[in-house]
Amino acid sequence: MRPCWDLPRLAMLPVLLLVSAPPATAQQLTQWETYTNGEEQEAASAAQELISQLRNDYVNKGKRVFRDAHPRGIGCVAATFTVNKDLPAQFQTGVFAQAGASYDAIIRFSSSLGPVGDHTGDARGFAIKLFGVPGTKLLSDQPNATTVDFLHIDAPFFPAVNTHDFAGIVKIKSNPKSIGSFLLENPIVHALELKNLVALSTANPNNGKSLAERQFYSQVPYLLQGSTINIPTKFTSRPCSAVAHLPLNGSDTELRDDLQYRLNQGPLCYQFAVQFYQPGLKVEDATNVWGENKVPFTNFATITIPQQNFMTDAKLHYCDALSFHPWHTLAQHQPLGNINRARRTIYEAISKYRHEQNNESGLATEPADRKAFDALTDTTYSTWNAVTLPAPASR
Amino acid sequence: MISRVFGRYAFVPMLLALLVGHGCKSTSNSGVQDFNVGAIQTLTLQQWTAACQQQLNDPKGGAQARSDLQALANTTDCATAYPVLQKVMASYTTAK
Numbered sequence: 001m002r003p004c005w006d007l008p009r010l011a012m013l014p015v016l017l018l019v020s021a022p023p024a025t026a027q028q029l030t031q032w033e034t035y036t037n038g039e040e041q042e043a044a045s046a047a048q049e050l051i052s053q054l055r056n057d058y059v060n061k062g063k064r065v066f067r068d069a070h071p072r073g074i075g076c077v078a079a080t081f082t083v084n085k086d087l088p089a090q091f092q093t094g095v096f097a098q099a100g101a102s103y104d105a106i107i108r109f110s111s112s113l114g115p116v117g118d119h120t121g122d123a124r125g126f127a128i129k130l131f132g133v134p135g136t137k138l139l140s141d142q143p144n145a146t147t148v149d150f151l152h153i154d155a156p157f158f159p160a161v162n163t164h165d166f167a168g169i170v171k172i173k174s175n176p177k178s179i180g181s182f183l184l185e186n187p188i189v190h191a192l193e194l195k196n197l198v199a200l201s202t203a204n205p206n207n208g209k210s211l212a213e214r215q216f217y218s219q220v221p222y223l224l225q226g227s228t229i230n231i232p233t234k235f236t237s238r239p240c241s242a243v244a245h246l247p248l249n250g251s252d253t254e255l256r257d258d259l260q261y262r263l264n265q266g267p268l269c270y271q272f273a274v275q276f277y278q279p280g281l282k283v284e285d286a287t288n289v290w291g292e293n294k295v296p297f298t299n300f301a302t303i304t305i306p307q308q309n310f311m312t313d314a315k316l317h318y319c320d321a322l323s324f325h326p327w328h329t330l331a332q333h334q335p336l337g338n339i340n341r342a343r344r345t346i347y348e349a350i351s352k353y354r355h356e357q358n359n360e361s362g363l364a365t366e367p368a369d370r371k372a373f374d375a376l377t378d379t380t381y382s383t384w385n386a387v388t389l390p391a392p393a394s395r
Numbered sequence: 396m397i398s399r400v401f402g403r404y405a406f407v408p409m410l411l412a413l414l415v416g417h418g419c420k421s422t423s424n425s426g427v428q429d430f431n432v433g434a435i436q437t438l439t440l441q442q443w444t445a446a447c448q449q450q451l452n453d454p455k456g457g458a459q460a461r462s463d464l465q466a467l468a469n470t471t472d473c474a475t476a477y478p479v480l481q482k483v484m485a486s487y488t489t490a491k
Contacts (some may be wrong), residue, residue: 169441180438187446188463191480194465198486 009297030223032232033281033336039163043342046167047349053174054353057114064389065354066320068346070110070125072387074118074211076319077263078374079105079305081130081272087300091274093131093226094332095148096300103130104370108319109211109259112153113201116386117223117252121207123200124255126152126216126237127324128272128303130368138327138334139348145366149292150272152216152237154206158286159196161189165344169193195346196287210258212268213243220286223334224274232277232336234290236297240269252387260311268305273297286339314376316384321363323351328366359392447473456459 029035050068058065066072082102092099107332110125111118128150137145160166168182168190183190206214208339215238224233246261248254262268275295310316325347326335335343355364367373383389405412449459451473467475467483 035444183438184442184446185448187443188460188467190451192463192467194487195483198483202486 025275030232030334030336032221032277033338034284036164036284036338039338040345042163042167043165043345046170046342047165047346049167049170049174050346051353053170054350054357056174059357059391059395062391064391065357066115067351067354070112070127070284072107072109072111072115073316073319074124074223075310076106076159076315076322076373077259077305077310078308078370079128079301079303081105081128081301083220083301084299090226090228090270091224091298091300093128093224093229094135094330094365097226103132105130105303106322106370106373107303108321108322108324108358109255111255115183117387118255119248119250119252121202121204122255123153123204124206124214124216126154126211126214128152128237129322129324130327131367133330135330138329138331139344142328145328146368147149147328147366148333149324149326149331150218150237151326152218152238153322154214154215154216155200156236156289156292157196157281158219158339158357159200160193160339161285161287163338165190165193166339166342169197193287204375207224207250210243210246210262211255212246212259212262213239215239216270220339221277221283221336222329222340223332223336224276225334226331232281232283234275235300236275237270238271238273238297240271240302243268245247253385256311260309262352263305263308263310266307270303271299272301272303272349273299283337285339312376312379312381313384314380315373318373318376321355321358321360323347323355323364323366325351336341357391357395359394405406438480440474443477444473447476 054065054068057063071288080102081095081104083092085100087096087099095101095103106129108125108127108129110127111120112123112125113120116122130148132146133148134146136143137148139145152163160169165186168178168185171178172182183194215236218235221232221234224231246258248258248303251257275290275292275297277283277290278295281290281295325343326340327347329335335341351364355361435461447464451457451464451471453460463470464476468479470476470479
């Protein structure tokens with residue numbers, strides 16, 4: 001038995017206070033959402049568990065702390081996000097308010113599991129950060145930020161139905177014995193959720209494909225609210241046209257290498273498209289897939305990733321220090337559903353913790369523009385080739 | 396709901412529970428049926444079938460449970476689904 005009031009535990013107190021604050025949105029549910037008693041506590045508990053795992057996985061081993069989810073950045077690329085000129089007027093709201101408008105962006109490609117090599121079967125992330133977006137943002141401590149984030153992975157569903165089940169899955173990692181009680185609590189649904197996790201990782205149909213070939217999905221819904229529209233949506237980013245398949249090289253950095261190879265040859269293009277809610281679709285069940293055959297996507301914007309060299313230590317470091325957060329957004333794109341409400345609590349806690357542990361608290365502030373990233377011209381690429389990195393010397 | 400009624404102070408007991416409860420006692424889940432499992436091998440066919448069947452027999456949720464079981468194992472029979480569950484668990488363990 002360990003002493004209860006050891007220093008690491010006391011050091012967690014500010015984090016616990018942070019994650020225990022009830023999110024303001026619990027009282028601001030939309031007509032499509034249903035509040036579940038205790039969901040804030042479930043989210044706070046999951047955040048605490050995840051921070052404990054980060055301490056065990058990284059801090060106690062003298063390593064740099066990565067994110068709990070999508071820890072390993074494959075890379076960040078500069079991009080341009082341009083609203084389609086022919087976007088119908090009723091959809092022109094939020095970042096899409098002006099047809100033809102163009103935003104500087106950074107896109108972070110990532111792996112979902114712990115810091116493992118690119119060749120490991122896994123879900124891959126595609127997180128867009130737009131710069132120069134006017135308007136008050138939803139995160140209460142960053143209302144004047146000029147960024148908006150759109151988070152995707154390469155599957156159209158989240159593995160857990162809700163925050164309660166997500167918290168149960170989180171516990172399994174640190175306490176494998178809990179898998180028995182997790183399954184028996186709600187056997188069929190929880191077994192399906194574990195099957196979903198397998199479908200995202202080892203059985204992911206995208207394994208072996210280039211990131212340039214993949215379609216990425218928001219998984220969970222977001223509002224689209226304007227003067228003549230108010231509806232839950234899901235979004236996707238998909239290649240503008242068929243992309244040639246090239247065999248990956250089998251290394252720990254095969255996806256990064258492939259992406260750099262393609263960006264040496266020329267630009268990449270994705271369409272950003274949106275699905276609209278229909279009766280019968282679910283907002284609070286994050287596993288619910290809005291089938292593309294019944295709920296088609298409508299193109300809203302075009303993402304262009306120009307030819308560039310992103311595979312440098314400086315850019316990979318900058319990329320890792322950024323925070324991508326579903327609540328980095330406008331009210332017109334409010335995240336919906338209990339998983340998104342939990343992410344508000346969890347993402348803030350994790351971001352704060354890892355920036356503190358990496359002695360990078362100054363980098364936790366949202367950048368105002370992409371200038372600092374674009375100015376990283378040192379082409380050295382050595383340290384960040386590794387899948388884990390040492391902790392800062394002064395931790 | 397607690398926060399709506401009592402405000403942020405309602406979380407103080409939970410904070411204390413988190414502080415005291417984590418690492419200060421054994422990890423057993425009192426009040427929750429627990430099994431000596433490191434993997435699915437110890438969740439027997441009998442245990443799985445009983446829990447699964449209970450869900451199928453639920454007057455309120457039985458229809459959804461059958462639909463979910465179909466999605467899990469392409470069957471509506473709990474015993475038939477067990478090998479699929481074992482396979483999922485083996486893959487899950489590998490994935491993690």
